[in-house]
Amino acid sequence: MSTLALENSIVKDMALAQEGHLKIDWVEAHMPVLNQIRKQFEAEQPFKGLKVTISLHLEAKTAYLAKVVQAGGAEVTITGSNPLSTQDDVCAALVEDGVTVLAKYNPDPVEYKDFLIRALETKPDLIIDDGGDLVTILHSERPDLLATIRGGAEETTTGIIRLKALEKEGLLKLPMVAVNDAYCKYLFDNRYGTGQSVWDAVNRTTNLVVAGKTAVVVGYGWCGKGVAMRAKGLGAKVIVTEVDPIRAVEAHMDGFEVMPMTEAAKHGDFFVTVTGNRDVITGEHFDVMKDGAILCNAGHFDVEINKIELSSRASSIRTVRRNIEEYQLQDGRKVYILAEGRLVNLGAGDGHPAEIMDMTFALQAMSLKYVNDNYETIGSKVLNVPLEIDQQVARYKLESLGIQIDELSQEQITYLDSWTGHE
Template identity: 60%
Template sequence: MNKYEVKDMALAPSGHRKIEWVKANMPLLSALEKEFEVTKPFEGIKISLSIHMEAKTAYLCKVLAAGGAILSATGSNVLSTQDDVAAALADDGISIFAIHGADQETYNRHIEMCLEQKSNIIIDDGGDLVSMLHNERPDLAEEVWGGCEETTTGIIRLRAMEKEGALKFPMVAVNDADCKHLFDNRYGTGQSVWDSIMRNTNLIVAGKTVVVAGYGWCSRGIAMRAASLGAQVIVTEIDPIKAMEAKMDGHSVMTMGQAAPLGDIFVTATGCAGTIRMEHMEKMKNMAILANAGHFNVEIDMQALEEQAVSKKEMRNNIMGYTLKNGNTVNVLAEGRLVNIAAADGHPAEIMDLSFAVQAMSAMYIKDNYKNLENRVIDVSAEIDDVIARRKLAAWGIEIDTLTEEQEKYLNSWKL
C-alpha cells in the first residue's frame, strides 16, 4: 500500500481534472505512457522525485508509474504544491508527501520520507534530494544508481559537488538539454512569469520599466515577453558576453544600483543570492513590484527586508507590501519565492511536455547505463534530444527535410 501525507483526500477529484487537462495537451508524455504500459521499462525500480507538485509533474509521475516504477514523491517548493493534485496522486496509489504552505521542518521531513524507500533513481528539481542524501541521510543513498536534475540552480550545486569530488552517484543535467533549456527556460518562463505577475497585480505592463536581473535563458524569455507587452526593459548582468547579448537584443544594460530608481517591476532569475539587496530597495520608487523567478527564495534579500521594514501588510493575495524607513513601499510577490509557480500554475503544458520527456528518457538512460557511469554530472545525449524533437514535430503535424546522399557526402568530406 502507498504511504502519503497530503492536506485533504477529499480534494482528489479536482486534482484528477487538472491532470486529465494537461494530459490532453502533452502528446509526448501520452505516447510514452502508452509505450511504458506495454514495455514496463521501470518494472520494480524505485524512483523518488522532488518536484513542483502540480498537474504537469503529477502526470510525469503517472507515466513513470505506468512503466512499472515504485514511486515516492514530494514537493520542491512549499508554495508550488497544489493540494488537490497531491491528493489525486495519493488516490492513484502513489506515495506522496506534500502540503501547500508547509513549514521548513515539515518540508524537510517530507523529503526524508520520500527517500526512505531507498530509491534506485532520483529525479530532483533544485537539488534538495541530493543534498539530503549527501548531508543528512547518506545511509539512504546506498541503492541509488543515479538521477536527473531539472533546473539550473540544482545543476550549479551538482557541479560544485563534482568539482570537490563529493558527488556519490551520476546525475544527468536535464536542464542543459536543448529540448529543455531552449524551450522550458525561455518560452515557458517568459510566459508563466508574466502570467503570474499580471494575474496577481492586475496591472498593465505596457509603458512600464521592467528590470530583469540576469540574462540566461530564463531571463531572456522574461525580457523578451516584457518587451512584447510594451515595457521598456533594463537588464543587469555580471557576465560581459551576456550583457552584450542583452544590448544587441535591444535592452538597456546597467548595474542594479543604476536600475533601482528607474524600475517599476523587478524580476530576478540569476540563481544567485542577494541579487536585490536593501541598498537597492531603498532607492526604488514607491510601490515598486519585486518578483523572483529563480528556484530558491534567496535572490531578493527577504531577511533584510523583514528586519528593516517599518511595517508590512498584505496588499492583495500573494502580494506583501513593505514600508521602508524612507516612507516608500515595495511590493513582493509570493514571499520572494518562485513567482510563476508559487503564485500561478507554472509553465504551459506543451512546454513541460518537452522537459518531462527528457526527464523520462534520461531516467531510462540511468537505468540502462549506471554500471558504466562515473559519479559526475552527465550531459543529455544528442540522440535523446533528436528523438524528442522529432516526436514533438510529428505531434504538431510538421515535416522537415532530410539530407540527400550527395548532401551527406558533401558535409562529411573535407575535399572540395
Template identity: 55%
Template structure:
C-alpha cells in the same frame, strides 16, 4: 492507501485534481506517446524512484508515465509554495502514488517530507533544485549504496551538483535534464517567460504596458521573461554580470545597465540568476515608491528579504500573493510570493506544452539510468544526444510539422574536405 503513506492537504480535492491532470495531458502529446510505450515495454520494472519535484498537473503526468513503465514511485515537493493541493490529492487517491506535499508547508515540514521520500530507499532520484540529493548525501548516507543514479531538472540544481562533483562529494551519476536542448531552449525560455508574467499579473493585476520592467540575469529564463515583458508593452531593462550575455541583451534591443541604476527607475524587478542577494539593501534604498519585486529563480535567496524586513517599519498584505513593506521615508516595496519562484507560487507554473518536452527528457533519462547508470562515473552527465533528438522529433510530429532530410550527396559533402571553390 494508508494514511502513513502520504501527507497532503485534502483528499477531497482529488477529483478536481484528476480533471486538471487530464487537461494538462491533452497538451502533452510526447509524454502520451511515451506513456503508451512505457506501458508496453516496462523499461522501469522494479525500479524504486524518489522524486522531489513541483507537484503540479504536468508532474502528475510524468508520474503516470513512470508508473506505466513499472516504477515504484514516491513524490515530495521541491518548493514549499509550489504544490497544487488538488494534484497532490489526486496522485494519492487516483494514481496510488505516495505523495508528501502541501502548499504553504513550513521548513520543518518541507524537510520532513524529503525524509519520507528517502525512506523509500530509492535506486533512482529525480530532483528539481538538488534538495533531495543534498539531503541524501548529508543526512541519509545509509541510502547511498543502493542509488544507481539521478536526474536534475533545473539550472540551480545543476549548479549545486557540479559543485558537489568538483568537491568529489557526489556519490552517483546524475543526468542534467536542464541542459538538454529540448529543455532549456523551450522550458526555460518560453515556459519561464510566459509563466513568470502570468504570476506577476495574477498577483498584482497591474498593467505592464508603459512600465519600466527590469530583468536581473539574461540566461535562458531571463531571455524569456524579457521577451514576454516587451511583448506586453513594458520598457525592459536587463542587468547582467556576464559580458557576453550583456552584449547579447543590448543587441536584442534591451537597455543594459547596473542593477543599482535600474532599481531607481523600475516599476518591476524580477530576478532570474540562481545566485544569492541579487536584490540587496543598497537596491531597496533607492527603489521607487510602489516598486514590485519578484523572483523567478529556484530558491528565495535571490532577494535579501531579511534586509528588506530590517528596513521596513511595517508590512501589510493587500493581496494574497503580495507583501507591501513600508520604509521609514514612506516608500512602499511590494514583494511577490514571499520571494519564492513567482511563476509557481502565484500562478500554475509552465504551460503543459513545454513541460511535455522537459518531462519526456526526464522519463527517457530515468529509463537510461536504470539500464546504464551503474557504468557511469559519479559526475554530472548530459542527456544523451539521441534522446534529446528523439524528443524533438516526437514533438514536431505531434505538431504536424514535417522537415527536410539530407540527400546522400549532401551528407557526403558535409563529411568531406576536398570540395571547395
C-alpha cells in the same frame, strides 16, 4: 485506489481529489510527447520492479510525469521542491492513482525537510530532483540512503550548479543527468516557459497593467531572455542587469537597456530576478527604489531578493493581497514582494504551459530510462542529456504539430563528414 499509497502518503485532504483529477486530465490532453512516451513505457516496462522518488514542483504537469514513470512499472513516491508550488488537490488525485505523496501546500520548514527525507527513506532505485535538495540530503545528512540509488536526473540550473560543485570536489556518489542543459529544455522551457509563466503570475496576482512601465530583468540567461521578451511584448520598457559581459552585449543587441543594478533600481516598476544566485537585490537597491515598486523572483531559491535587509528598513509589513507582501519603508515608500520571494510563476501561478513542460518532462522520463539502462558503466558524474534523446523529443514534438522536415541524403552526410571534396 492503492491502499499502500494511501497508507504511506501525507496530504492535506483526500476530498480534494476530484478537482485534482480534472487538472491532470487537462494537461494530459495537451502533452502529446509524454503520451507517446507513456505508450512506449507501458509496452516495454523499463522500470518494472523499481522504486522512483521524485522531487519537483507538485502540480498537474508534474503529476502526469509521475503517472508516466508509474506506467513504466515503477513504484513512485513524490514530494514537492518548493513549499508554495504544491497543489493539494493534485496530491490527493495522485494518491488515488497509486502514487505515494508526501507534500502539502506551504508546510513549515521542518515539515518540508521531513517530506524530502521520508521520500528518500523509501530506498529508491532512481531519483528525479529539482534544485538539488534530494542529492544534497543524500550527500550530507543521509549518505546511508545512497546504497540503492542507481542515479537520476536534475531539472534546473540551481541543482546543476550544486551537482557540479559536488563533482568538482570529488564527492558526487551517483550519476545525474543535467536535464536543464538539454537543448529542448533551455531553448523552450527556460525561454518560452519562464517568459510566459512569470508574467502570467505577475498579472493574475497584481491585476496591474505592464504596458508603459519599466521592467528590470536581473540576469540574461535563457530564463532572463524569455522574461525580457515577454515584458517587451506586454508593452514595458525593459532594463537588463548582468554580470556576464557577453550576455550584456547580447541584451544590448536585442534592444534592451543594460546598466548596473544600482542604477536600474531607480527606474523599475517591476523587478524579476532570474540569476540562480543570492543577494542580487539588496539594501542599497531598496534605498533608491520608486514608491510602489513590485519585486518577484523566478530563480529556484528565495535568496535572490534579500528580504532580511528589506525587513530591516520597513516600519510595517502586511499582506495586501494573496501572494503580495507590502513593506512600508521608514521614509513612507512602499515596496511589494510577490510569493514571498519564492518562484513567482509557481508560488503565485500554475507554472509553465503544459505544451512546454511536455518537452521537459519527456526529457526527464527518457533520461531516467537512460540512467537505468547504463548506470553500471557511466560512473558517478554529471552527464549531459544524450543528443539522440534531445533530438527524439524534438521529433515527437514536430509529429504532434503535424510538421515535417527535410533529411540529409547519404551524399550530403558523406560531404559533411569528409575533409576533402569541399571545393
